[in-house]
Amino acid sequence: MGDTIRRWALSAVGTAVTGSLALGGAASVDLLGVPTDHLAVMSPSGLSVDPGAVGVHPLGAHSVVVEDGAVRVVDGEQIVWSNAPGAAFLSAGTGHVSWEEHRGYFWADVNHDQQWTAQQLTGVEAAPGSVTLTGDLVSADGAVPFTVSFTERADGGVAADVDTGATSAGGDDPVLQWTGGRSVGAGVHGFGEQFDDFNLDGRLVPVVAREQGVGRGEQPLTLLADVTNGGAGGTTSMTYAAWPSYVTGDLQGVRVDPDDEAAHAFAVGDTRAPDRVGLEVWAPSMRLELTRGDTPAHLIATQQGSVERPRLADWTQQGAIVGIQGGTDTVRETVDRLEASGTEVAGVWLQDWTGQRTTDFGDRLWWTWQLDKQRYPGWEQLVGELHDRGIRTTTYVNPWLVDAGPKDDPGIRNLWAEARDAGLLVRAPDGSPYMVDQGGYSAALVDFTNPAGRDWMSTVIAEEVLANGVDGFMADFGEALPMDAVLHEGDATLMHNAWPRLWSEVVREGCEKAGRPDCVTWFRAGTSGMHSQSPAFWNGDQMVGWSEEDGLASALAGTFAAGVSGWPVVHSDIGGYTSVNLQLTDYVRDEELLARWGEYAAFGPMFRSHEGNRPAVNRQVYDPEEIDAFARNSRIFAALAPYRAEVLDEAARTGVPAIRHMWLTHPGTAAAGADDQFMLGGSLLVAPVMAPGQTEVTVSLPPGTWRHLITGQVYQGDSTITVAAPIGSPAAFIDTAHPLADQLVADVGAAARGAG
Structure with a gap:
């Protein structure tokens, strides 16, 4: 995610003690x-x-x-x-x-x-x-x-x-x-x-709906997170x-x-x-x-039924949406470096547009939802220049508000004070604004059960967040309404799970007020019915690691479940998000992880990177050691655009997910039981590398004839094969019966080799 509510006490822990105790109340x-x-x-x-x-x-x-x-x-x-x-x-x-x-x-x-x-x-x-x-x-x-x-x-x-x-x-x-x-x-x-x-x-x-946890069972990470931060490790059943x-x-x-x-x-x-x-x-x-x-x-x-589902804007399919922070000059320099490397850049994601602050957990944002003109001088010119180069600008917003006073920026409104004075904030049991500890500062939610609160926040999104040429944003949070909150209407315990949907409706209203029905938004918190509000979702906060519980492999698992539950377009942060130093282990990205996560994302519906919560100590896609792999994966993603267009069209029309478990496409075959490979649409099979040090994969091919997108080699289906999968040659296969098969083999192969 773009920001977080976690705060850490860094300490070592002894041996785990198992068992549980039921407490009354x-x-x-x-x-x-x-x-x-x-x-x-x-x-x-x-x-x-x-x-x-x-x-x-x-x-x-x-x-x-x-x-x-x-x-x-x-x-x-x-x-x-x-x-x-x-x-x-x-x-x-x-x-x-x-x-x-x-x-x-x-x-x-x-x-x-x-x-x-x-x-x-x-x-x-x-x-x-x-x-x-x-x-x-x-x-x-x-x-x-x-x-x-x-x-x-x-x-x-x-x-x-x-x-x-x-x-x-x-x-x-x-x-x-x-x-x-x-x-x-x-x-x-x-x-x-x-x-x-x-x-x-x-x-x-x-x-x-709730925070998913840090580690979610991966040890010793989960144990350390639990005992140092009051249960923050989470379990495999916790999800946004x-x-x-x-x-x-x-x-x-x-x-x-x-x-x-x-x-x-x-x-x-x-x-x-x-x-x-x-x-x-x-x-x-x-x-x-x-x-x-x-x-x-x-x-x-x-x-899922015949509901109207928003469609992803075409520009999102042309290349990477690159997460960058640091201000106007840094954005220009980074985009120049990426394009010089051969990266297909479709957009930038500038989550720190509203200002940055540093806390115990890492780099955080100012939740004031207005442009920080000191950090981004000449914003309009920057956005215009990028647009002229075919690069769109996206930002970040969430439903929380902080007191803008400590930011000491006389050029912005204090939205928190405005909402407080108008009675638009969620209230605590004593009637005061419910200020929730965010780890270093407190924030309050706008009350979306109040029609005036919805109207006010959607206007903020239209007039502040979508101002000055922005084409979309991450719409973070939504899962943390306190159960004892006092609302304008309804019981908080019954409204808690509804809050992500209310938030998505406010966001959609903001896009419509701004005259931007094509606004690209993506959410992590979810509940039933949200598919009609947003064109895309993302998996939330994975660790910067490989694990099935909370790393790269967990992103695929979450996407499978979300897909059969009604979220047809789901992607993840390339490289993960959460990085922590727990003394015993410093959890940071390595070069291999970024390359492999990028290969996985290249065959998904959106290709978007994240700097993570500790950018300075984690490898970035634009670093010299990483940039070639990122460029290659962005080209593969762009080369798949003609095929992906029909997949996304089907997802919008029917609700059938873009990324599909093999059971969805080939039930009754041996391939249907494979949890470590997936289909993009009905004709493109991917067996991603999701473990460190792995240079080959075993693939369960469904019936038919399949052609490797990078090497061009043909394989007969209804078989299990082992193929080489070094970095740069992901195991991806197209059904030769698909009318675009020959074109995709030529274009994706050229993209992987850097030719053409």
């Missing part, structure tokens, strides 16, 4: 005092069906089939959804979720009070356009009624409106659990951008972008309707049982969408 902690999630879900009991409810109940092109112990929604002979054999598909309860928070990290402690987990289906009412199931949910303490009303979706599948008689009592909150069946062992994919195995089988998956949506290997999908309030409630996915998936949502009712597809790609397109 707080998250669990391990025995070192580090917070952890304490997750619990209801366990559904049996389903009983009254004889009068048994039958086939037509629903347009679908039918709801009710049998003894079984309910199915079918489309002809195809099952769209069914319960697990004999098990209740709906449970209800009451309880509460307590939260512990520290600088954007949130830990849940889930407690159930009452639970109604046995289900009695007593009636079916068929009406034009709907089939409604009624009955009771039962426990030893009594019963509550339920209704489930099925209607057909315009985009395919059915919607299920779910309600029960479980209501808040004694301060507790209502919770629902929907449990669907799956074939034993069928994969489960999605739940937002999960930086974990593509198949999430065997897990409890918390659905909450989670929402209640999944698909299975049975080609069935379930998601909470993005426009339903329950879509943003805290939820937990339960994939521990091999024949079912539970989705527990802390809401009194919910509207589910149940879908199926003929193929995995068809399933994703059906689930």
Whole structure:
């Protein structure tokens, strides 16, 4: 990301002690005092069906089939959804979720009070356009009624409106659990951008937007981060972008309707049982969408529906968007050096346009959202010169505001003071502006539940951020609304997961106010429904390393999950972002990592570099030792533009992701199980090097005939091969049946060799 809320105490730590302890009214902690999630879900009991409810109940092109112990929604002979054999598909309860928070990290402690987990289906009412199931949910303490009303979706599948008689009592909150069946062992994919195995089988998956952590299980990094900074190490289930949506290997999908309030409630996915998936949502009712597809790609397109998705501007496809900081002269000199090296430069990303400050964590920004004219004198001339050279300028903004007084710049507005005086800031429980520690300074959020706050912030984006020729920006943060905040409207615990979407809507309104509907924005925090607001997303803050937990390999894992969950265009910071010196180890980039990350990004939808949080001690793409590799990778990216145009067009039209897990394109083949390679679109296969010192890769080729884009060598598919992959010759293959195959081999090969 462009900035961070982390602060570090640098100290060595002893041996880890394992184990956890549940605390009443707080998250669990391990025995070192580090917070952890304490997750619990209801366990559904049996389903009983009254004889009068048994039958086939037509629903347009679908039918709801009710049998003894079984309910199915079918489309002809195809099952769209069914319960697990004999098990209740709906449970209800009451309880509460307590939260512990520290600088954007949130830990849940889930407690159930009452639970109604046995289900009695007593009636079916068929009406034009709907089939409604009624009955009771039962426990030893009594019963509550339920209704489930099925209607057909315009985009395919059915919607299920779910309600029960479980209501808040004694301060507790209502919770629902929907449990669907799956074939034993069928994969489960999605739940937002999960930086974990593509198949999430065997897990409890918390659905909450939050800081993802530093290390996320990579040791000793995570342990050191945890004990020096209050749990900042994170876990593999922590992500900026989670929402209640999944698909299975049975080609069935379930998601909470993005426009339903329950879509943003805290939820937990339960994939521990091999024949079912539970989705527990802390809401009194919910509207589910149940879908199926003929193929995995068809399933994703059906689930995502025919919504209008913004498209990436054409200029982003012509080369690198280079992250540079340091002021006007530094930008000019760096761009000149890059172009002289043969780099295709499409844009610059100047995150420090608003000024830079230094903290314990590294180089930070002034969140005042106005141009720092001392750092960037002659801004308009610089932007104009770059534009004349075919290079666009992008910047940075987030939803936080800091007091501009300490910056001592009389030429700018104090936006924080303006918003405070107008009553537009999120409030603390005592009614004052909620000032959140950012590690060296504090900041407040604009209240987006207040229409006046939305209008004010979108105007700031239009008149300040998008002023003077800027073509786009990173729209950072969005995941850190405090759970105890006081809002203009709504409960913060229910609005927390909605905040990324509110932020994306404000950003889109700002672009429209500025007359820039083509404004290029990219977000890291996410929730359901954001795909209609922004053309692109990014993976957030990976470490400047290789690990599957929090390095280069994790970026691919997050992209896979985000893609099947509804984010079709996802990229990462080339080289990662987070660099820390933890005494035992100084985590910095090396030359090999930058080259390999660049090769990976060259086959993605955007090619953008980041200097990281400690630019001075990390290698940069424009350094003499790195610049040739970066130039080569930028040329490969540019050479792929004609092919990528059709991929991005499909992503915008259908929601099928640009970067695809092999299961999406070649289900039922040996290649479908490969988690370490991917498809760009339907015809270009990439097996990136994601481990240090590796000079060859093993590739599982799907059926067909495949041609290496760099060497031109032809391979027969439905086979496993090992190919050389030295730096400069990434293992990438085009299906020879694609009409652009010959052109791509010629152009990408020339780009890699520096010819043409």
